[in-house]
Amino acid sequence: MKLNICLVYFFTFFFLSLLSFFLGLNFLINDLTYFIELELFSLNSSSVVMTLLFDWMSLLFMSLVLLISSMVIFYSFKYMKGDLVLDRFINLVCLFVLSMMLLIISPNLIKILLGWNGLGLVSYCLVIYYQNVKSSSAGMLTAITNQIGDVAILLKISWMLNYGSWNYVFYLSCMKNDMSMKLISFLIVLAAMTKSAQIPFSSWLPAAMAAPTPVSSLVHSSTLVTAGVYLVIRFFNCLDSIILGILLFVGCFTMFMAGLGANLEFDLKKIIALSTLSQLGLMMSIISMGQPILGFFHLLTHALFKALLFMCAGCMIHNLGNCQDIRFMGGLSSFLPLTCCMFNISNLALSGLPFLAGFYSKDLILEVISLSYINILIYVVYFISTGLTFSYTMRLLYYTVFGNLNYNSYYSFSDSGLIMLKGMMGLIFFVIFGGSTLSWLILPVPFFICLPFFMKMMTLMVIVLGGWLGYLMSQLFLGGFSIYLENIKSSFFIASMWNMPFLSTYFVNYPIFIMGGLYLKVVDQGWSEFYGSQNLYKNLSKNSSFFLMFSKFGLKTYLFLTVFWVIFLIILLF
Structure with a gap:
């Protein structure tokens, strides 16, 4: 049964890959671009539209992603044979591929966010697939680092409200010198740097090796890490020289750092992961030099x-x-x-x-x-x-x-x-x-x-x-x-990517934990306890115990006070 599911996905992705490839050839030869808008529904003359962008670049990239995905799914049947929930694994891989498809054919920032978040969520599920402490730590590092890019995409969506539409292809060249577009381009580069693991967000890429090897094959070749590069290529026309210069510097030193680290690493998968990081730096730097093609x-x-x-x-x-x-x-x-x-x-x-x-x-x-x-x-x-x-x-x-x-x-x-x-x-x-x-x-x-x-x-x-x-x-x-x-010491410094895993985890967490401990000791269990609930409780208990003495004797106390009050009134009257 599991083999049948793998074969169905394999043949589906393979034929879709062939179809996408030949369509891409046609679009490339004839220089075609199709911009398709599908109106989902309209409410009070406001329509919700799903937009698709088909050109030679998106179709060729889709073809390659589908081809590699089909081979990886076929390969996974044997590699993951002992897995009791192979169906779940195959479905997660397919969700991963569909999220990437959504990102590739999206000229709209809302749909890009859906694909972008889909990649982040499914990658977290795949990294923690083996469910141990190492996988959990690696998945958390991957998810939190990629959340920076998600926030950048959300900010970019809010700033695109200045133009009245989220279809970014309309505004890249004509609004290049606008201040809002400069801010949007900076956010694009920031999001791409997190997803493509450029310095200083590089530590999650080797950590993601905790995922099964077929997932690593898919992630490091055509899906997760390439999403940032593809986004920079799409937004290239709106990037100014300052941002491109920063990206060139970051890409070059990412490439250099990953090459040094791979020469001192002994984990087979981490060496190949660092080579991916090196090639991503190469792609980012050549794009920033004005050669997106x-x-x-x-x-x-x-x-x-x-x-x-x-x-x-x-x-x-x-x-x-x-x-x-x-x-x-x-x-x-x-x-x-x-x-x-x-x-x-x-x-x-x-x-x-x-x-x-x-x-x-x-x-x-x-x-x-x-x-x-x-x-x-x-x-x-x-x-x-x-x-x-x-x-x-x-x-x-x-x-x-x-x-x-x-x-x-x-x-x-x-x-x-x-x-x-x-x-x-x-x-x-x-x-x-x-x-x-x-x-x-x-x-x-x-x-x-x-x-x-x-x-x-x-x-x-x-x-x-x-x-x-x-x-x-x-x-x-x-x-x-x-x-x-x-x-x-120097060998460990180089092999650990210039202490970047430490800087991304302990360096960020440790000061927060220290501050949290001080807050707990001084404020939460200190002055706030004295002036807050605990001290208030003690004062109320003390006062209530004082008034409790009067209520212990009941009726006697009440009558005695009544007589005392009457005598007091008679004295005052005479």
Whole structure:
């Protein structure tokens, strides 16, 4: 029964993906844009309208999301086979995808908020899916960080009341210099930074690895983290130079920080999560340099190889008895040849190896940067981050695929999960051929970038140097000399993303708890008790006990007072 549900969702999403892809091709070739308004109901001449925006960008992105979702659902049947409530998991994944669809085709801020909040709510449910302390903490960090973006979207909706409509596509260019639109653009960038985990909101992305691996494959490729990038692309026309400059700086240093952290991490899923963070920084920074089409191009190619990368990692973790530490892996190419082959291809696509999916977008981005008028800091950070990408890729491959097996003496694992392999094989062809296909479709006129030979070869040079550095780090560590123990504080600082998880949790919580304790001690159980309920209760008890003495004797006291009162009146009268 559960297999039937998975197959129904798989075929539905796959055919919708094909339909969306061919519609996107038609819209791209003919330069079409459809803006559809559906009137839900009208009340006192005020109509409630649902608006949909279909153009080549939204249709191609929808096609990619549906394709990856279909493969992930098919893959999940085997990966989550022992789960007693697999139906609930599949339904949550479908809700996640539908929320993303709502966000993609929305030219209206109200509908964007629905999709945005839907992503946040369902992601929280998926992160805490395993229901333990670690999952609960990670889910809370994810939800609270994303709430900042939700508040920014709500503020933006209130400021859009100045224009009389929430259909933002009408006002992006013509109102660019208006003060309200500048504030709205700032709120857009803030919301995108929280959802796409840019500095200083980066700590939730590795924490979200507590979710099941199929969810991670979906989240890190095409749904949750890409929502912020897609929103910036849509609102690009209203962003001014100051906001774009801030976004460029933040994106570059997010990319650099994630690359450094991945080189010192030992958790397989966290390394891939940090690589996602690095690529998100790359997309944000290239968009902020005035190239939203290139950013969207890299968004699509990155979704293909990152989904496959997580699925291969999940297959390895599944076979190794849920072990995620790469120090216990090694030599997996002998036991999982197909999985390791696809893992290698997706890793090399991530690094930008020529003629794989990542090469067409990443190499083009780096050459555009070499041709642009930017300062030396951004240029150096870009190319160092590219070198670090290949460095942690080579380190990951050395520890998992090529090194010696460090697992238990008694083991039994092999490429026997045909359902998972079929799900991964559905994406491997797109990882190999998808980059060139998308470059021919999205960029009908090829970029001609004329650079000196040294700058033209700079990308290849930093990749080779980064690969050599990653191999050397792995050899030194396994040879008994640990560069991490030389300066353990600085290594921990880099591996923990510049103490960002600490700054996002304890640094925020601890002062609030201290202030709460002082308030409880001094005010709530101190002066407010003295001047408030407790002291009032004591005074009332004291007074009531005094008056109680008169009521103890009852009638005697009453008659005695009456006689005393009569005698007092007679004395006064005479």
